[in-house]
Amino acid sequence: MLARWFSWALVAFAPSTLALTDPQTVYDALSAILLPSSELVLVSDNAYQRDFTPRYNLAEAPTYLVGVRPAVAEDVIKVVTYARGRNISLLTTGRGHGYTTSLGRVQGAINLDLGKFNSIQVDAEAKTMTIGGAVNGYQVVAALQEAGMEIPTPQCPCIGFAGASLGGGIGPYSGLYGPMSDSMLSVDMVTAGGRLLTVSETEFPDLFYGIKGSGFNFGVVVSLTFQVYPATNSGQAMNADITFLGSQNESVWKAVEELAASQPKELAFGLSVRYSPDPPSEGIMIAANFIYAGPQSEGEALMKPFLDLKPQNVNISTVAWKHIPLVANGGAIANYGCNPGVYYIPYSLNLYRVDVLNLVDVVNYMSQAIGADSALQGTSIVWQQYAQHGFQLRPDDSSAFPYRDAKAFVNPFTKNAFVKHPPYQKTDSTSITPSRRQIDSLASESSQAPALDNFGREIRDLLQGGSGKDQLDVYVHFAHGDEGPGSWYTKERLPKLLKLKEAYDPTGMFSWYNPIISAAP
Ligand SMILES: Cc1cc2nc3c(=O)[nH]c(=O)nc-3n(C[C@H](O)[C@H](O)[C@H](O)COP(=O)(O)OP(=O)(O)OC[C@H]3O[C@@H](n4cnc5c(N)ncnc54)[C@H](O)[C@@H]3O)c2cc1C
Numbered sequence: 265m266l267a268r269w270f271s272w273a274l275v276a277f278a279p280s281t282l283a284l285t286d287p288q289t290v291y292d293a294l295s296a297i298l299l300p301s302s303e304l305v306l307v308s309d310n311a312y313q314r315d316f317t318p319r320y321n322l323a324e325a326p327t328y329l330v331g332v333r334p335a336v337a338e339d340v341i342k343v344v345t346y347a348r349g350r351n352i353s354l355l356t357t358g359r360g361h362g363y364t365t366s367l368g369r370v371q372g373a374i375n376l377d378l379g380k381f382n383s384i385q386v387d388a389e390a391k392t393m394t395i396g397g398a399v400n401g402y403q404v405v406a407a408l409q410e411a412g413m414e415i416p417t418p419q420c421p422c423i424g425f426a427g428a429s430l431g432g433g434i435g436p437y438s439g440l441y442g443p444m445s446d447s448m449l450s451v452d453m454v455t456a457g458g459r460l461l462t463v464s465e466t467e468f469p470d471l472f473y474g475i476k477g478s479g480f481n482f483g484v485v486v487s488l489t490f491q492v493y494p495a496t497n498s499g500q501a502m503n504a505d506i507t508f509l510g511s512q513n514e515s516v517w518k519a520v521e522e523l524a525a526s527q528p529k530e531l532a533f534g535l536s537v538r539y540s541p542d543p544p545s546e547g548i549m550i551a552a553n554f555i556y557a558g559p560q561s562e563g564e565a566l567m568k569p570f571l572d573l574k575p576q577n578v579n580i581s582t583v584a585w586k587h588i589p590l591v592a593n594g595g596a597i598a599n600y601g602c603n604p605g606v607y608y609i610p611y612s613l614n615l616y617r618v619d620v621l622n623l624v625d626v627v628n629y630m631s632q633a634i635g636a637d638s639a640l641q642g643t644s645i646v647w648q649q650y651a652q653h654g655f656q657l658r659p660d661d662s663s664a665f666p667y668r669d670a671k672a673f674v675n676p677f678t679k680n681a682f683v684k685h686p687p688y689q690k691t692d693s694t695s696i697t698p699s700r701r702q703i704d705s706l707a708s709e710s711s712q713a714p715a716l717d718n719f720g721r722e723i724r725d726l727l728q729g730g731s732g733k734d735q736l737d738v739y740v741h742f743a744h745g746d747e748g749p750g751s752w753y754t755k756e757r758l759p760k761l762l763k764l765k766e767a768y769d770p771t772g773m774f775s776w777y778n779p780i781i782s783a784a785p
């Protein structure tokens with residue numbers, strides 16, 4: 265077991281902090297203890313815009329005093345210990361794609377950017393992969409393809425592989441292997457108490473349970489080791505993009521229902537229901553995506569119920585596994601997901617059945633609402649549906665990941681309404697709230713926010729009615745932030761997770777991102 269205790273007594277017992285912490289004070293204190301190889305800058309410094317990972321979503325963005333990019337785990341320990349001793353908020357940044365509004369509570373914090381933890385090692389013989397805490401999805405698929413291996417990865421190539429897996433992590437090959445967290449073998453992490461722990465099935469197994477599905481609640485994960493698998497179909501997969509008119513929605517939903525009942529593990533399915541101003545749709549259109557880990561002929565056969573509906577456009581091809589995130593949905597996910605600095609309002613939920621009548625109602629409501637308010641034209645309902653096989657490989661109580669029986673993970677959001685603006689506006693102010701200023705300067709562009717916000721909530725409520733569960737259940741990474749811990753982690757899991765929180769993060773240092781807290785009675 266690797267467990268070290270570093271005591272930074274001078275820092276921890278320094279006189280208590282001023283009410284409003286001055287960035288320079290924090291900078292000076294950290295600069296005195298960090299290695300020269302670690303980067304430390306004030307957010308007002310140009311180097312901050314240049315070197316630090318941008319936030320994907322600027323709605324409810326955190327604000328920072330200073331940014332730190334530690335070079336080694338020992339410096340992570342120093343930063344955590346300093347922040348705790350001075351009661352200064354701290355947020356870990358992996359690849360910056362977390363979009364929950366709960367992050368808006370982070371104000372005047374230290375940005376602990378793991379950008380220097382970006383190494384990746386694959387051991388094809390041992391079938392393992394070890395990555396740094398800020399490696400992204402594309403780095404993983406590129407390295408694994410090279411080694412003839414694979415693992416489930418998220419749809420968007422730019423999101424943090426660690427960040428995603430700490431909340432479960434779902435993607436095209438989850439039908440084969442389950443959430444990404446099921447493939448986790450161990451992590452090295454710094455706890456709130458400043459200890460560097462190796463956590464696995466045999467070392468701190470209780471904490472390992474929590475890491476797999478609620479991991480951002482317990483510390484800073486600097487390195488992770490995963491099991492990887494020999495490539496299916498020699499590392500080739502079918503990608504199929506087909507589109508339908510809104511008027512075909514009922515037949516499409518019926519085909520989706522049929523598919524959900526018998527989805528083979530090699531097949532991942534996605535939908536995007538959105539508005540198109542162009543003929544022939546001139547209204548609601550439906551884009552479907554199929555990814556099949558096998559020969560194209562087999563994949564096409566499985567698509568027959570959809571192809572029989574005579575889609576508007578059909579594009580079926582075979583691609584290298586690593587290119588799936590770049591080509592699926594005509595490249596839309598990579599295109600939108602890799603351009604940070606958007607104003608993003610997600611309202612998502614899990615569905616436990618495909619309720620055709622309810623879904624027709626949702627499409628009709630969407631069509632009607634968009635007709636009445638053009639500000640809503642950019643909204644879309646994005647649907648991810650994976651085979652149950654992978655999720656059922658492990659028992660429900662094997663980890664904090666709680667949605668093994670979900671049929672679909674659905675994101676109704678303002679995705680295409682992206683109010684695009686530069687994420688990095690230069691500021692020479694030493695104000696502690698530069699990101700706020702950025703958002704203020706966008707006020708005119710984000711004036712649509714209230715309409716989008718209302719609409720998102722309405723669509724979520726409508727979908728919830730046909731979800732197959734009385735309560736709202738939402739995949740923690742797709743959550744808006746208003747749902748509460750019962751929806752993110754389930755009420756059944758909360759007592760156990762609260763105990764873990766008490767043991768490893770009693771002061772709530774890591775309670776920013778959809779945190780484990782007591783549910784309201
Ligand atoms: C366009 C888009 C597409 C997406 N598609 C998918 C998808 O297909 N499947 C899926 O599962 N998810 C998907 N997501 C959600 C994604 O899993 C989350 O946004 C996840 O938080 C991204 O991690 P990150 O490191 O990029 O984000 P960050 O914002 O850097 O981190 C998110 C949270 O995790 C914490 N964190 C990150 N890394 C670490 C670490 N190493 N140690 C401790 N804490 C850490 C951060 O402190 C923060 O609280 C998508 C998101 C976007 C924006």
Ligand SMILES: *[C@@H]1O[C@H](CO)[C@@H](O)[C@H](O)[C@H]1NC(C)=O
Pocket residue numbers: 351
């Ligand atoms: C730490 O700071 C928060 C506000 O940022 C405050 O609510 C809390 O009481 C402080 N805790 C201590 C121990 O000073």
Ligand SMILES: *[C@@H]1O[C@H](CO)[C@@H](O)[C@H](O)[C@H]1NC(C)=O
Pocket residue numbers: 509510511512513514515548624627628631
């Ligand atoms: C959705 O399908 C229903 C049933 O076929 C149809 O009446 C409705 O017009 C369709 N909705 C849209 C927006 O085309």
Ligand SMILES: *[C@@H]1O[C@H](CO)[C@@H](O)[C@H](O)[C@H]1NC(C)=O
Pocket residue numbers: 503579580581582583591594
């Ligand atoms: C069809 O899909 C492939 C990748 O799967 C892509 O390279 C090609 O550009 C697409 N063709 C059209 C016409 O969109």
